[in-house]
Amino acid sequence: MTDQVLKVQKIKNGIVIDHIPCGMALKVLKILGIEGDIGSTVTLAMHVKSKNGWKDVVKIEDRYLDERELDKIALIAPTATVNIVKDYKVVTKHRVKVPDVVKGIVKCMNPRCITNQNEPIEPEFKVVSKDKIIIKCRYCGREMDSEDIVENIL
Amino acid sequence: MFKGKDIVSIRDLREEEMEKIFEIARDMIPIAKGEKREEYLRGYVLANLFFEPSTRTRMSFEAAMDRLGGKVLGFSNPSATSISKGETLADTIRMFDAYSDVIVIRHPLEGAARLAADFAEHPVINAGDGAGQHPTQTLLDIFTIVQEFGHVDGLKITLMGDLRYGRTVHSLAIALSYLDADVHLLSPRTLKMPKHIIREMKREPEIHERLEDVIEDTDVFYVTRIQKERFPDPTEYMKVAGSYSITKEHVKKMKDRAIIMHPLPRVNEIDPEVDYTPHARYFKQAFYGVPIRMAILALVLGVIE
Numbered sequence: 155m156t157d158q159v160l161k162v163q164k165i166k167n168g169i170v171i172d173h174i175p176c177g178m179a180l181k182v183l184k185i186l187g188i189e190g191d192i193g194s195t196v197t198l199a200m201h202v203k204s205k206n207g208w209k210d211v212v213k214i215e216d217r218y219l220d221e222r223e224l225d226k227i228a229l230i231a232p233t234a235t236v237n238i239v240k241d242y243k244v245v246t247k248h249r250v251k252v253p254d255v256v257k258g259i260v261k262c263m264n265p266r267c268i269t270n271q272n273e274p275i276e277p278e279f280k281v282v283s284k285d286k287i288i289i290k291c292r293y294c295g296r297e298m299d300s301e302d303i304v305e306n307i308l
Numbered sequence: 309m310f311k312g313k314d315i316v317s318i319r320d321l322r323e324e325e326m327e328k329i330f331e332i333a334r335d336m337i338p339i340a341k342g343e344k345r346e347e348y349l350r351g352y353v354l355a356n357l358f359f360e361p362s363t364r365t366r367m368s369f370e371a372a373m374d375r376l377g378g379k380v381l382g383f384s385n386p387s388a389t390s391i392s393k394g395e396t397l398a399d400t401i402r403m404f405d406a407y408s409d410v411i412v413i414r415h416p417l418e419g420a421a422r423l424a425a426d427f428a429e430h431p432v433i434n435a436g437d438g439a440g441q442h443p444t445q446t447l448l449d450i451f452t453i454v455q456e457f458g459h460v461d462g463l464k465i466t467l468m469g470d471l472r473y474g475r476t477v478h479s480l481a482i483a484l485s486y487l488d489a490d491v492h493l494l495s496p497r498t499l500k501m502p503k504h505i506i507r508e509m510k511r512e513p514e515i516h517e518r519l520e521d522v523i524e525d526t527d528v529f530y531v532t533r534i535q536k537e538r539f540p541d542p543t544e545y546m547k548v549a550g551s552y553s554i555t556k557e558h559v560k561k562m563k564d565r566a567i568i569m570h571p572l573p574r575v576n577e578i579d580p581e582v583d584y585t586p587h588a589r590y591f592k593q594a595f596y597g598v599p600i601r602m603a604i605l606a607l608v609l610g611v612i613e
Binding site: 262264266267268269271272273274275291292293294295296297 | 317396397398415416417418419420422423426437438439440441504
């Protein structure tokens with residue numbers, strides 16, 4: 155970690171989501187459902203200097219992520235890394251991976267899509283671009299970018 | 309190759325599969341005209357599920373099945389079925405799947421046919437889902453061009469009229485670009501082809517706003533209806549509609565072999581006088597809906613390989 159990141163205090167147990175594209179930290183919190191007091195410390199740093207430019211960082215005390223949450227982060231912050239911290243030490247560090255298929259975590263933004271009716275199916279998207287995230291509904295074909303994804307996360 | 313295959317989107321078909329459909333459709337022409345009798349589909353049942361009104365598509369599927377000796381069940385008014393009681397589409401499909409060998413579905417919501425294909429064991433053919441796909445229309449449109457010219461590649465094809473809301477032109481534009489046609493788009497500024505469709509095309513099409521720019525060297529004019537409802541101001545509609553309609557005067561400037569197509573119904577985008585010129589193909593195009601659908605039914609049911 156760079157000196158800049160150390161501006162925010164270390165956490166004892168929890169996660170550090172690092173290398174979030176600049177400006178996306180609030181959206182990461184939003185998709186993790188952190189909008190009010192969650193009863194543990196959340197620190198957020200935006201526009202932090204890193205080796206390759208600028209980034210955002212989010213630290214959440216006493217919280218771990220499941221696969222589904224990792225997939226959600228990957229969709230809006232594909233460059234992010236998630237470090238799991240135990241007793242002030244990073245015990246595992248992994249990059250999020252953008253999946254090829256996104257199932258059940260985003261709803262289609264097209265109100266005329268059959269998946270937005272009361273049908274027994276999970277919304278499903280194909281990831282058509284991973285650099286600049288674009289997903290495409292398997293049912294109606296509507297394409298959505300990361301802005302749209304944040305608004306339609308389940 | 310085809311037995312059991314769902315035809316939900318034109319993108320589900322490779323070029324050689326389209327050619328196979330065309331080859332069978334050619335053999336079906338005399339049967340579609342009633343000049344020859346064949347009962348390839350005797351004993352088979354088609355469920356024709358029309359959740360939205362349609363004339364040509366529904367009747368041409370019925371004609372295709374009847375001409376080949378099969379039976380048709382279904383509805384064209386969902387208010388008379390249990391859907392009006394709040395049944396899910398998934399359940400309606402499971403039920404009709406149990407009563408038939410192949411399902412044809414037209415639905416107002418996008419993606420409905422893909423959902424039907426997920427729940428049905430038997431093949432599902434999309435006959436139009438909202439503003440989405442209508443693959444059998446695209447196939448009969450391409451078939452019409454192939455029947456006239458023998459090929460699609462290299463032809464200058466102008467899609468004109470309402471390119472924004474017109475469902476048939478979206479999948480057609482994409483398919484034509486993959487068949488290496490030289491696609492040109494001609495529409496009023498407010499009814500332009502959506503960007504996401506252009507992005508899916510193999511090559512960037514040329515965009516025009518004046519019929520005069522393309523009239524002399526276009527091989528195929530694909531004309532669509534501009535709907536009055538799209539314009540809040542009726543005088544604006546009159547002005548726009550007038551400049552995207554084809555008259556006998558325009559025909560004089562066309563190439564000798566140029567053809568005019570239209571998915572129908574037409575209102576006033578093609579002057580009735582044009583019907584009697586050697587360029588009009590829209591009625592023939594509508595007829596081709598029957599042999600194309602016969603070919604698709606026979607192939608997905610595995611009766612012809």
